[in-house]
Amino acid sequence: MKKTISSIFIFILMIVSAIVLDYLLHLVGLKQIGRYLGIVGTIIILSSFFYSLRKRKIISFGAPKKLLQNHEFLGWAGTVLILIHSGIHFNAIIPWIAMISMLIVVASGLIGKFLYKEAKDSLNHLRIELKNVGKSEEEIERELHYSALMVSAMQQWRRVHLPLNMVLVSFAIWHIATILLYWRW
Amino acid sequence: MRSTHITLFMSLLIAGIIFWISPYYAINPGTLSGGHEKLKSECSACHSPGSGIPSEKCLTCHREGEIGKGNSADVGIKNSNQKNFLLHKTLVSEDCKTCHTEHNGFGRENATLNFTHTMLNPDINRNCQACHLQEKPNTDMHSYSDKCGLCHIQEDWQKAKFSHSILTDAQLICRTCHNKDAPQSDFHKTLVNEQSCAECHQTSAWTPATFNHEKHFVFDSNHQSKCSTCHSMTDGYTKYTCFGCHEHQPEKIARKHKEENIQNFENCAKCHRSGDEDSTFNENSNSKRKKNSEKKEKHHESGEREKEHHEDD
Incomplete structure (x- = not known):
């Protein structure tokens, strides 16, 4: 329950932070900065993908655990900046789909974080319990095999999280491309 | 992994279709102004x-x-x-x-x-x-000047700051603009020429008035009179007379001054800036008084010598 509340809190905090910062920018007459925060937010989110590259062994530097923590934080921070950039405007479809999909991806990410933590804790608990009961290693492994279904839930989750990311990436690419094409250089 | 690629491709395609159908609704960053509304597509x-x-x-x-x-x-x-x-x-x-x-x-x-x-x-x-x-x-x-910048700034037109320095000497006639501002007191009614305003008022700030009576005459215990004792209501406050007091009789004043060999004694305050008869501001007057007092002293001395001489006799 605590973990669920924590995830929801992080999500709500992200949206509230964006609203407050956007309001402050309007208050001091610097709302134009929001336009350029989109660039900063995108760069931050892209930099969070070092974790994905490391997982796929495309890069070999960096500890996966540390990169995962960076992925979570940078994804959150980049999303806040992009929320400020988008503001509360209902002008165009493509950027809006990109923004909605970004929020869904973040929510999905928080769910994944929750599942991962649950799975790890659960497996550890079970291992300790079985050891205390006096089961042999073979029996422990057999028991854990079924419990690894929880880990399988994680894999299922990845099958949703990655395509959602692709939706975000596609619409973001279109948004950025059209900005570059039609910007007042 | 395959689903990921398919999703990527389909998303790009859908976004492209949206853009192709209506670029305006697909990517427009804000509403066009009314005159350009027809250029939406x-x-x-x-x-x-x-x-x-x-x-x-x-x-x-x-x-x-x-x-x-x-x-x-x-x-x-x-x-x-x-x-x-x-x-x-x-x-x-x-x-x-x-x-x-x-x-x-x-x-x-x-x-x-x-x-x-x-x-x-x-x-x-x-x-x-x-x-x-x-x-x-x-x-x-x-109408005084075509140089708007003398009083106005471009950033805020309403914040005009008028300065009398834009006026020529011929234009610096207070009553031309300030006639309705002139107080209707008895004092001000007697002031009819423009020099009168400048005697007491500055163009930088009308109030407080800078009139200082002590510039002309210092009041003392003998001269705590009303204005009308020295000034005539009809002639204005730039004119005055000291003969309004019983102390100052024209014949007596004339005799006293002629004794001192002072011929021009029409403007009393020119020399007598206060009631103290020994204090004067006029050097010429001082020097005359000195000569006369020296004469008096010599006269006294010679008088005393004669007296002694006679006593000796």
Whole structure:
């Protein structure tokens, strides 16, 4: 329950932070900065993908655990900046789909974080319990095999999280491309 | 992994289709102003993909040299705006984006950025009346000078600060502008010439009045009189007489002064700045009094010697 509340809190905090910062920018007459925060937010989110590259062994530097923590934080921070950039405007479809999909991806990410933590804790608990009961290693492994279904839930989750990311990436690419094409250089 | 690729491809395709159906609703960053509403589906009417928004695109509809004469659809005097016309003829920068923007809302005012006078040709910038002649108030105050900048600033026209320094000596007649401000007290009613105002008032600040009686005469215990004792209500306060008091009789005063060999004693306060008869401000008067007092002393001395001589006898 605590973990669920924590995830929801992080999500709500992200949206509230964006609203407050956007309001402050309007208050001091610097709302134009929001336009350029989109660039900063995108760069931050892209930099969070070092974790994905490391997982796929495309890069070999960096500890996966540390990169995962960076992925979570940078994804959150980049999303806040992009929320400020988008503001509360209902002008165009493509950027809006990109923004909605970004929020869904973040929510999905928080769910994944929750599942991962649950799975790890659960497996550890079970291992300790079985050891205390006096089961042999073979029996422990057999028991854990079924419990690894929880880990399988994680894999299922990845099958949703990655395509959602692709939706975000596609619409973001279109948004950025059209900005570059039609910007007042 | 396969589903990931399929999702990527499908998303890109869907986004492309949305853009193809309606570029305006797909990517427009804000509502177009009313006059450009009809260009909703023609992004390339203003945009050159990859090279921004060149002014040539604007001039396709807004013909150069005729901006301000009418709208782009019907060039004529229907919506003629002389100020706009002159403004566009005198701009320093010919890039329309310097002043104009779009996708900022329906209202026409949203399409114009904050105007600053630095956008104008410097010669025009100095000549306020080139654009603002009709706004120039038709008052006496505004007839004194054509140099609006002497009192006004471009950033805030209303914050005018009038300075009397713009007036020539011939124009510095207080009552021309301030006649209705003149107090109606007995004191002020007697002041009829312009020099009278300047005696006590400054152009930098009308109040407090700077009149200092001690400049002319210092009051003392003998001279705590009313104004009317020395000044005539009909002649004004620049004129005075000391003969209003019983102490000062014309014959007595004349005799005393002639004894001192002082011939010009019409203007008492010129020498007597206070009731103390031994204090005078006039050097000539002092020197005369000194000579006379020396004479008196010599006279006294010679008188005493004679007396002694006679006593000796």
